[in-house]
Amino acid sequence: MTVGLLDRRLLFVTGKGGVGKTTIAAGLALLAAEQGRRTLVCEVDAKGDLAGSYESGDIAFEPRELHPGLFAMAMDTEASLREYLAVQLKLPRFTRLGGLAHTFDFLANAAPGVKEILTVGKLAWEVRERHYDLVVVDAPASGHVIGQLQAPQAINEMLSVGPIREQTGWVLQLLTDASTTGVVVVAAPEEMPVTESLELVDRLGRTNIDLAAVVVNRVLPELFGRAEEQVFERLARPQPAAALAAAVGPSAVAVVDAARVAVTLRRTRAGHLARLREGLGPSRPVLYVPELFARTHGLRATRQVAGALDAELS
Amino acid sequence: MTTHDTGIPQLLAAKEIVVVCGAGGVGKTTTAAALGTMAAVHLGGKVLVLTVDPARRLAGAMGLSGLGNEATRVPAEALAASGPEPRGELWAAMLDTKRSWDDLVRRHAPDARTRDAILSNPLYRNITGKFVHSHDYIAMERLFELHASGAYDLIVVDTPPTRHALDFLAAPQRMADFFSSRLLRWLLAPYRSRLVNAASRPFYQLADRLLGSAFLQDIAEFFILFQSMYDGFIERARAVERVLGDRRTTFVVVTTLEAAPADEARRFIAALADRRLHLGAVVLNKVLPVELLDPEATAAARELRSRPDELAGELLSDGAVAEAVLGVPSAEPADRALVARVLGELGESFLNFQVVATREAEQRAELGVGAEVVTAVPSLETDVFDLPGLLRMGRRLWSHEGPPR
Known part of the structure; x- marks a missing residue:
């Protein structure tokens, strides 16, 4: 890795649904801000999960400073279009867009990539104008993110003239500069998320956009070393089991069973983790974030994730 | 219903x-x-x-x-x-x-x-x-x-x-x-x-x-x-x-x-x-298994976590148990420490997963x-x-x- 993860300017955080993509994006942004970077974090699919991660109340298109140096916004393509028209085409913001606002949704569906370019374009613009040191994007799930990142290319190919074509030029340049832009793929050590992450990394490899890091979320702590594991297995034998039940009550068996679930779960996950690492090869940076038992959401969890990422990055 | x-x-x-x-x-x-x-x-x-x-x-x-x-x-x-x-x-x-x-x-x-x-x-x-x-x-x-x-x-x-x-x-x-x-x-x-x-x-x-x-x-x-x-x-x-x-x-x-x-x-x-x-x-x-919510199992897990050394000593004082767990009838201090680590970890792990199981139970009730x-x-x-x-x-x-x- 030539550039430190947080020294890039634009990070798209993606991953299969359910792996904790938003929490990782929130943690990365919080960490960057705490390290003194002026950071913008943007939620793209407006589900409100990001607000939950910071327990901050609603997050809107207009960025709001949640913590010192940490600004958050939610993407709204119509607002982005208005801003674009005002800033790039110098149309006064109060211009009545008439049919445009009304039929915006149809236009966005009709001319493919309009929503995507308004999203990516807005984020790239914030980077280009140096409004922030780092922009972290809670991007769409892995199935969609490539389409979004390739929208400028697609538009560029479809349009022959006009201001949009000109602008896709610099957006493309910014996206494909590995020292500026990178994708962070969030995975969980499970069957489908690992498979999907490897597929995404593979597809990403066929674009000009750089993979900045893979973050594996919810890694279970190793319960036992080898010697402990042997003792654990033997505790289930009749005599030790009876002695344990006599010592702490007959429900001791439930405790041992639960540990067996934990051990098996960890072993299964370790297998998936090994498959992920093998598939990625040695050169790709992989960061590990442990399973958080006490909290999975909210500011406390975000802080813990930021702490874990900090430890992995330093 | x-x-x-x-x-x-x-x-x-x-x-x-x-x-x-x-x-x-x-x-x-x-x-x-x-x-x-x-x-x-x-x-x-x-x-x-x-x-x-x-x-x-x-x-x-x-x-x-x-x-x-x-x-x-x-x-x-x-x-x-x-x-x-x-x-x-x-x-x-x-x-x-x-x-x-x-x-x-x-x-x-x-x-x-x-x-x-x-x-x-x-x-x-x-x-x-x-x-x-x-x-x-x-x-x-x-x-x-x-x-x-x-x-x-x-x-x-x-x-x-x-x-x-x-x-x-x-x-x-x-x-x-x-x-x-x-x-x-x-x-x-x-x-x-x-x-x-x-x-x-x-x-x-x-x-x-x-x-x-x-x-x-x-x-x-x-x-x-x-x-x-x-x-x-x-x-x-x-x-x-x-x-x-x-x-x-x-x-x-x-x-x-x-x-x-x-x-x-x-x-x-x-x-x-x-x-x-x-x-x-x-x-x-x-x-997760519902047994994680069992109060008696919880009590047992807490005990395992709070006094693993004592419990390990108690278990291993029985020669037959020591034999079954360690392969030898009498335990050295290092063996006791090993068993204590396992017992403590059993309790800790149970209580960790119990937190998750409790959250799951709440979600389940609403769903x-x-x-x-x-x-x-x-x-x-x-x-x-x-x-x-x-x-x-x-x-x-x-x-x-x-x-x-």
């Missing part, structure tokens, strides 16, 4: 289409495959699992490797080898968005020239290939097509990973709206009349300035071509919508008991009710309401990538537990 004659088997026997939905990552695809496999084995008939994006190993297990849109039969021997003699046939198909769109165009295009013009139009290729909105619609369209073919007794479909699980429900309506939209009609109006139409002039000028008139012409041409298929599309979108609302169709909502997917499941259940669609079952996937069938699959049995695995998971789904107590 649930009675024993309403379970997953009854549901699958009574319905022709089962739409499996839920947030990303909860195990929709696996659940759909497990339901289909169980139906084929135990209920008989010709069962199709239509899957959107299966992990490769699961696809391989179902005989789907390297296949496109065509349905393929899972070899009867493979099915029989993994469990009881199957009563019916299991078929599987993957959704290939691009191919499905092409098929749709071939079906609705009025003539060969229009068809070829559409298929080679760069805008069309972008809509169908790169961008995601067409996915939802085409999944439902394909479901309709397969059902209308009358070739299957039961179709289990797993829904595409949309940003919002609800998107695909609205997809047929959106497609119909799209084709009858004002914008579309305006784009299709002759260029000249557009300029004299004062109402649309500012918009046109703006669009022209943004996109360039050549691109606008491209769009217009694309839609002029597409308009020739207008009636077919509208009619089709309506028909797809009707099938989703038909009493032979049911929805199975899959969720884990984590906060975000459970939230989405609740929203989904509410949306089904709003649209008067049939909620057949709620599947709670990857749930079961209103569904006829709530069925839970333990977390260890969900790592499924072959037919025996599907059947194992299927058996869990089969034996429903009823609403939470």
